[in-house]
Amino acid sequence: MKEKILIVEDQFVEADYLQLMLTQAGYTIAGIARSVPQAEQIIKTEKPDFVLVDIFLKGKQTGIDLAKQLSADNIPFVYLSANSNEEVLNAAKTTEPYGFLVKPFREKDLLIALEIAHYRHKHNQESKWQREKQLRNDLFNIEKEGGNWNTKVIETAKALQKHIPFDCMCVYFKPLESRHYSGFMFRRSGFSEYQTIDINSLSNISARPIEDIKRLLEHNPIDNTAGWYNGDEFKNLLPVHPMKAMLAKVFGFSSNIVLPFLTSDSYMFSLSFFRRSEEGYSAEHLDMLFRLQQPLIAVMNSISPNEKRSALSIHPEFDMLAPAKTAGISPDFGTIIGKSPALLNVMDLIGQVAYSDTSVLLLGESGTGKEKIADAIHNLSTRKNKPFVKVNCAALPPTLIESELFGHEKGAFTGALDKRIGKFEKADTGTILLDEIGEMPLELQVKLLRVLQEKEIERIGGRNTLKIDVRIIAATNKNLEKEVAEGRFRLDLYYRLNVFPIRIPPLRERKEDLPALAYHFMNHYNHKSGKKISGISDNVLKSMMAYDWPGNIRELEHLIERSVLLTRGSVIEDIQLPAAPKKPDAGIEDSYIKTIHENERDYIISILKKCNGRIWGAGAAAEILNIPPSTLKSRMKKLGIRKEFIP
Incomplete structure (x- = not known):
C-alpha cells in the first residue's frame, strides 16, 4: 500500500488537481490543508506518511514554518512553489526537504519526485541505522580488545570521527568526590592521526602555567549537562566556562558538543568535541551521543581503575602519552595534499559519501x-x-x-x-x-x-x-x-x-597546507624540467603565507612552475607574487564618523544576522523592525545591503 499524503496548498484548483493525480496513482489522501494550523491539526489526527507543502500559504505562517516541525518529527516532505527567489531558497534549504517541485509540473514529474523522496527518506533512515549499528560494533570491539588507556581512547576517537565530526576531542575525568577534572585532548593532525595534548603540552601551547590549567579544570555546573553550542551560543558560554574560553582562544574553536556520564566505578566522564566551524553541531548529533551512552560507558569501564588513576592523574605525569597514529588502513585520497582542519572536514565528507x-x-x-x-x-x-x-x-x-x-x-x-x-x-x-x-x-x-x-x-x-x-x-x-x-x-x-x-575551501582558508603543496609542485616540476632544486627559502614561504591566493591552488602551481624554471641554484629564493592592494590609512579610518544612513545600514544588518538572513515570517527581521517586508526590502536596496553578503 502506498503512502498516506497530506496536501498543504491554499489554492483550491491546484489542491484538487493534486488530489486527483495522487488518488489515481494509488495514494491515500490524508486531507487538504489551506494553512499551517489546519495542517498541524490534520497531522495530529491522520498521521500522514508524507506531506506536499506549498511555501506560500494563507495566514502568518508559511510552508517553511510547517516544514521545520515536519523535519523535527521526521515526517518527509516535498516543497511546491511557483517562486524561486534566493530568500525563499535559503530559508527552504535549512529545513532539508526531500524534494522541490516547481509549478507548473507534469503528473509524471510529481510521481517521480515522490518516488525519489520516498527512496531518499527510506535510504536515509536505513543508512543512519546501519552506520550507527556499525559504530556500536566498533565500540564493542574496543571494549573487548586489550590495550592501554591511550589506545582505547584513540580508537574511540577514530570510531566517533565518522559520525560526530570534530577538530578536537577532550576527555575529562574525575572521581565523584573530586572538585577537579583530569584529562587530555586529541587534536586531529591528519585523516587518521591524532595529537595527544596533556596538561604539560597545553601549558606550552597556551603559554600559561600548569597550575593555571589545573584551576581551569575545576568542575563547572555546566559540565553536568549534555548540550551543543554553535556560533553565538558558544561565545555566550565562554564567560562562564573559563576552560572552554581558553581552548576557543588558543585553537580557534567556534562550536562544541558535550556528553557527561558516570562509569560503574563512580567516575564522572565528559566527552567534549570542538570544531572551528560555527555551525558544527546539531540536535541530531546529540541524539546519537545519547544513544551511544551505554557503549561509551562500557569502553571506559573496561579500563582498570588503577590505570585510570595513573593515566589521568591531575599531576603532570603524561610523558607516557605520545602523539599517536591510529592503526588500520586509511582511505586513499589520491593526490589530495594537506592536513588542515578545513581539508580534513572535506575528507571526512568524502569518506561518508564515496561508498x-x-x-x-x-x-x-x-x-x-x-x-x-x-x-x-x-x-x-x-x-x-x-x-x-x-x-x-x-x-x-x-x-x-x-x-x-x-x-x-x-x-x-x-x-x-x-x-x-x-x-x-x-x-x-x-x-x-x-x-x-x-x-x-x-x-x-x-x-x-x-x-x-x-x-x-x-x-x-x-x-x-x-x-x-x-x-x-x-x-x-x-x-x-x-x-x-x-x-x-x-x-x-x-x-x-x-x-x-x-x-571545497579556498587556499586562503587552509594556509597550513601551503608548504606541503608548494613542495609537492616543486618536486613535480623539478622532475619534469630535469632540475635538482632541493628546497624553498623561509622568506619565500613567509611571503606565500602572507598572500591571499585569489587563484587558489591553480595559481600556486603556476607560480611554483615559473619559480622552478627561473631558479638557478638549489633553493627557490624568489617568487613573483602579485602586489597586494594597499590598505587604507588607519588614522583616517579611525577618525571617520559614520552617517545616519550608514548607522541604519549597520543596524539592519545586525538584525538580519540574528534572524539568519530571514526577512519575512514569524520572528524574522521585518517583524522585529516592525515594518512590512516590502519596506525592508526597499531599504536594503537603497542602502546597498545584499543578502548573500550577510554572514
Whole structure:
C-alpha cells in the first residue's frame, strides 16, 4: 500500500488537481490543508506518511514554518512553489526537504519526485541505522580488545570521527568526590592521526602555567549537562566556562558538543568535541551521543581503575602519552595534499559519501581542486573500476551540448553523419562529472532533470529510450542559489543535485597546507624540467603565507612552475607574487564618523544576522523592525545591503 499524503496548498484548483493525480496513482489522501494550523491539526489526527507543502500559504505562517516541525518529527516532505527567489531558497534549504517541485509540473514529474523522496527518506533512515549499528560494533570491539588507556581512547576517537565530526576531542575525568577534572585532548593532525595534548603540552601551547590549567579544570555546573553550542551560543558560554574560553582562544574553536556520564566505578566522564566551524553541531548529533551512552560507558569501564588513576592523574605525569597514529588502513585520497582542519572536514565528507551512489555537488572557487575531489570520490566508490566520464559544461557550445551529453542518431540534424554515443551512455555503470554545471543552458537543464529522475536517456533523433545507471557528481564555482534567484538555474534541478553538497575551501582558508603543496609542485616540476632544486627559502614561504591566493591552488602551481624554471641554484629564493592592494590609512579610518544612513545600514544588518538572513515570517527581521517586508526590502536596496553578503 502506498503512502498516506497530506496536501498543504491554499489554492483550491491546484489542491484538487493534486488530489486527483495522487488518488489515481494509488495514494491515500490524508486531507487538504489551506494553512499551517489546519495542517498541524490534520497531522495530529491522520498521521500522514508524507506531506506536499506549498511555501506560500494563507495566514502568518508559511510552508517553511510547517516544514521545520515536519523535519523535527521526521515526517518527509516535498516543497511546491511557483517562486524561486534566493530568500525563499535559503530559508527552504535549512529545513532539508526531500524534494522541490516547481509549478507548473507534469503528473509524471510529481510521481517521480515522490518516488525519489520516498527512496531518499527510506535510504536515509536505513543508512543512519546501519552506520550507527556499525559504530556500536566498533565500540564493542574496543571494549573487548586489550590495550592501554591511550589506545582505547584513540580508537574511540577514530570510531566517533565518522559520525560526530570534530577538530578536537577532550576527555575529562574525575572521581565523584573530586572538585577537579583530569584529562587530555586529541587534536586531529591528519585523516587518521591524532595529537595527544596533556596538561604539560597545553601549558606550552597556551603559554600559561600548569597550575593555571589545573584551576581551569575545576568542575563547572555546566559540565553536568549534555548540550551543543554553535556560533553565538558558544561565545555566550565562554564567560562562564573559563576552560572552554581558553581552548576557543588558543585553537580557534567556534562550536562544541558535550556528553557527561558516570562509569560503574563512580567516575564522572565528559566527552567534549570542538570544531572551528560555527555551525558544527546539531540536535541530531546529540541524539546519537545519547544513544551511544551505554557503549561509551562500557569502553571506559573496561579500563582498570588503577590505570585510570595513573593515566589521568591531575599531576603532570603524561610523558607516557605520545602523539599517536591510529592503526588500520586509511582511505586513499589520491593526490589530495594537506592536513588542515578545513581539508580534513572535506575528507571526512568524502569518506561518508564515496561508498554510496548518492549524488554529490562540489562547490568552490576556481582552482580549489574540485576535479581532484571528484577523482577521490570515484576511486573510493564501488564503481572505481567502471567508467569515469568528465564533462566541462562551460567548454561545450550550446548547440552541441545536448548531443555531447545524450548522443545522436545518424542524420538527426545537419552534419550528423554518424551515430554518436553521448557522455551519459559512455558513463553507464560508472560515474559522470558535470563540471561547471552552472553554465548549462536553461532549456537543457529541463532535459537533464528528467534524465536524473527517470534514469533514462534518448539520443537526438532516436525513437527509443535507453536505461542508464550513472552516479552523478556535479561541480560549480558559481553561487547556484543566486543563479536560481536570478532565473538562470532551475530550482528543482538544484535540489536534485544538492543531495550531498561538499564545499571545497579556498587556499586562503587552509594556509597550513601551503608548504606541503608548494613542495609537492616543486618536486613535480623539478622532475619534469630535469632540475635538482632541493628546497624553498623561509622568506619565500613567509611571503606565500602572507598572500591571499585569489587563484587558489591553480595559481600556486603556476607560480611554483615559473619559480622552478627561473631558479638557478638549489633553493627557490624568489617568487613573483602579485602586489597586494594597499590598505587604507588607519588614522583616517579611525577618525571617520559614520552617517545616519550608514548607522541604519549597520543596524539592519545586525538584525538580519540574528534572524539568519530571514526577512519575512514569524520572528524574522521585518517583524522585529516592525515594518512590512516590502519596506525592508526597499531599504536594503537603497542602502546597498545584499543578502548573500550577510554572514
